[in-house]
Amino acid sequence: MKVAILGPGRMSSAMAGHWARSGHEVLIAGRTPDKVAALVDRLGPPARSVDFGEAVAEADVVLIGARGEGVAWTIEQAGAESFDRKVVIDISGPISRPHYVGDGPSLAEDLQRLIPGAHVVKGFALNRACTWDMEKISFDGHPLSIPLAGDDEGAKTAVSELVRSMGCTPIDFGGLERSRNLEAFAAVLVRLLLEGHDQYEVFNLLVRVPHWEDAGAAQRA
Numbered sequence: 001m002k003v004a005i006l007g008p009g010r011m012s013s014a015m016a017g018h019w020a021r022s023g024h025e026v027l028i029a030g031r032t033p034d035k036v037a038a039l040v041d042r043l044g045p046p047a048r049s050v051d052f053g054e055a056v057a058e059a060d061v062v063l064i065g066a067r068g069e070g071v072a073w074t075i076e077q078a079g080a081e082s083f084d085r086k087v088v089i090d091i092s093g094p095i096s097r098p099h100y101v102g103d104g105p106s107l108a109e110d111l112q113r114l115i116p117g118a119h120v121v122k123g124f125a126l127n128r129a130c131t132w133d134m135e136k137i138s139f140d141g142h143p144l145s146i147p148l149a150g151d152d153e154g155a156k157t158a159v160s161e162l163v164r165s166m167g168c169t170p171i172d173f174g175g176l177e178r179s180r181n182l183e184a185f186a187a188v189l190v191r192l193l194l195e196g197h198d199q200y201e202v203f204n205l206l207v208r209v210p211h212w213e214d215a216g217a218a219q220r221a
């Protein structure tokens with residue numbers, strides 16, 4: 001697949017490393033040429049520096065790597081219509097009260113409104129950037145599960161393939177409206193991390209347990 005990274009930030013650069021290593025072509029566009037060049041150098045030949053318009057035009061999947069305040073500017077560089085029918089990954093973390101409580105609209109829904117012809121998929125925002133620095137992304141021996149929310153099944157299939165390329169397990173979490181739940185969940189995780197719990201401890205929340213009906217039956221027995 002061809003994956004465009006719009007804004008080589010902490011998150012997107014680490015994620016792009018997995019995709020380049022697993023053979024995807026990575027197209028990088030950003031506002032700071034030195035940062036783009038440094039990432040292209042680090043990733044090697046599967047990566048290329050392109051402008052925003054080329055990145056979107058060529059890509060099968062576009063990752064918006066810019067921070068919240070730069071998203072509208074980033075979209076403008078390529079033109080909103082250029083995103084028509086493109087799969088677009090939104091990784092943005094919650095920034096204000098409606099996102100913390102899941103009382104929409106979510107950041108992913110806001111992005112979808114900016115690029116109405118695109119197929120936006122929300123994912124990856126439950127994890128800190130350092131997660132993607134891990135060579136093998138697993139906790140307690142289990143690959144990390146990554147819930148994805150989006151309205152287009154084909155788009156979720158494409159992003160699921162990228163998740164598997166990272167050695168992780170995709171979970172179809174439903175339509176884009178469910179991104180409200182993902183952003184609220186991200187707020188819980190961020191708060192735990194900021195309060196001093198380490199990442200390993202926080203993600204122990206996700207360790208496999210018996211199905212709740214089985215667990216209930218075991219308790220009653």
Ligand SMILES: NC(=O)c1ccc[n+]([C@@H]2O[C@H](COP(=O)([O-])OP(=O)(O)OC[C@H]3O[C@@H](n4cnc5c(N)ncnc54)[C@H](OP(=O)(O)O)[C@@H]3O)[C@@H](O)[C@H]2O)c1
Pocket residue numbers: 006007008009010011012030031032035065066067068069070071073074091092093094124125126127128129130
């Ligand atoms: N960091 C995390 O652990 C984490 C975890 C979960 C979700 N997220 C989400 O991931 C997204 C990216 O976060 P990050 O930590 O990777 O960000 P970052 O490293 O600070 O930078 C991301 C990119 O945003 C660009 N940018 C910043 N301000 C801009 C502006 N005003 N106009 C245009 N571009 C601008 C930067 O451009 P330059 O190249 O010019 O610097 C850079 O390419 C955010 O939405 C964040 O909420 C982050």
